[in-house]
Amino acid sequence: MLLLILVLYIAPNLYHSKGVVIKRDPAIEQQIAALFDNEDYNKDKLEEIISPDSLKMFVFDPNKIDSIGWKKLGLSSKTTHTILNYRNKGGWFKDTGDIRKMWSLKKADADRIIPYISIEEREHKDYPKPEWLKKKEEIPALASIDINKAEAEDMRNVPGLEYPLPYKIVYYREKLGGFLQIEQVKETAGMNDTIYQAIRKYLKIVPVLVKKININTATDDDLSQHPYIVRNIAKAIFIYRQQHGNYKQVEDIKKIVFLKEEVYKKIAPYLSITD
Numbered sequence: 001m002l003l004l005i006l007v008l009y010i011a012p013n014l015y016h017s018k019g020v021v022i023k024r025d026p027a028i029e030q031q032i033a034a035l036f037d038n039e040d041y042n043k044d045k046l047e048e049i050i051s052p053d054s055l056k057m058f059v060f061d062p063n064k065i066d067s068i069g070w071k072k073l074g075l076s077s078k079t080t081h082t083i084l085n086y087r088n089k090g091g092w093f094k095d096t097g098d099i100r101k102m103w104s105l106k107k108a109d110a111d112r113i114i115p116y117i118s119i120e121e122r123e124h125k126d127y128p129k130p131e132w133l134k135k136k137e138e139i140p141a142l143a144s145i146d147i148n149k150a151e152a153e154d155m156r157n158v159p160g161l162e163y164p165l166p167y168k169i170v171y172y173r174e175k176l177g178g179f180l181q182i183e184q185v186k187e188t189a190g191m192n193d194t195i196y197q198a199i200r201k202y203l204k205i206v207p208v209l210v211k212k213i214n215i216n217t218a219t220d221d222d223l224s225q226h227p228y229i230v231r232n233i234a235k236a237i238f239i240y241r242q243q244h245g246n247y248k249q250v251e252d253i254k255k256i257v258f259l260k261e262e263v264y265k266k267i268a269p270y271l272s273i274t275d
Helices: 002-017 026-037 041-048 066-074 077-088 096-101 107-116 132-137 164-175 181-185 192-201 221-225 231-244 250-255 261-270
Strands: none
Touching: 002 096, 026 066, 041 250, 107 192, 164 181, 181 192, 231 250, 250 261
């Protein structure tokens, strides 16, 4: 009886095994799964190869711009999703620097888009501000900043000029001895062309007597402190004076054989022979 029961139990399995047999290949299944898992990753990789220089930047409010707008600014799908998810959960960008809090946003992308951020103040729909308070809080149009006189605090309201750039501009100006052209601001450490183009309209320059270095008294160490005078040029100016006596005019440094004309034109306005 037990033998008969065993045969009846096994027989259906033997019959079906000859019917439909499904062969599974773990390797192929793993490859297919990987394709789906990497779909978003591959999209991000394709987006990353887009050159920032080919993008047309525009002013935007990070609290209002949609996914299409973020992608036009060159952000990846992953970063766009992170930002929109933050906003959907009640997040609000109060200041231009808040965008850096998005963990998936690259520093280079943040530096590139921040100068174009313009945030409208959020007003509670149930408690709108009275007109007298709105007028009181109106900020007058930003006056042009004289880059030869302005201190770091004077530059803090320039849109796109974030800390610590105002301090770096002042520091560079002091080392230089004063700006002769507005374009020299671009030479400030940490400044890039995108930021410069965004702040350029707020800058002006009033001609001043720049601080000059006396090439008849300065040591090679003194000369090399100037941003335009590299160490070997500073040493050559010093040694030539030691060998030939004091310079009669600044142009005499052109007698140094390896001093190129373009270098001379750049450094000459910051040199003197006065006592």
